Amino acid sequence: MLQLCFVRVSFExxxxxxxxxxxxxxxxxxxxxxxxxxxxxxxxNVHFAGYKLPHPLQYKIIVRIHTASQSSPTQAYTQAINDLDKELENLKQAFEANTFE
Incomplete structure (x- = not known):
């Protein structure tokens, strides 16, 4: 069986x-x-956050982050992903609780 390993996020x-x-x-x-x-x-701690879609036919985005000196772009990115994960989980639970009553 052939397994392909694909990195979805790269950092520069x-x-x-x-x-x-x-x-x-x-x-x-x-x-x-x-x-x-x-x-x-x-x-x-984030001074600037933006993204762009380089080309409509390329299926990728580039997110730019500029942070204060007490933080790093990697920390801000990781924290944002974790916060979104929690927020979406809460939304899912609220939806399921109201749907199945």
Missing amino acids: KDTKIMNAASFTIEREDHTIGNILRMQLHRDP
Whole structure:
């Protein structure tokens, strides 16, 4: 059996700006990009968070994060993903509780 290993997220540190980096997320589009950007904006240590879809025919997004000196882009990214996971789990539980009553 052939198994393919595919890395969905790659990291590139910015060489010109301290505490800035880009995360390329494969096989995602505006849906995840916008949700992740908005979650990053909730973090007081994030100075800038944005994303772009490089080309309509390329199925990937590039998320740019610039943080304060007491944090790192990787920490902000990980925290945003964890917070979104918890938020979506709470939404799912609330939906299921109201649906199956």
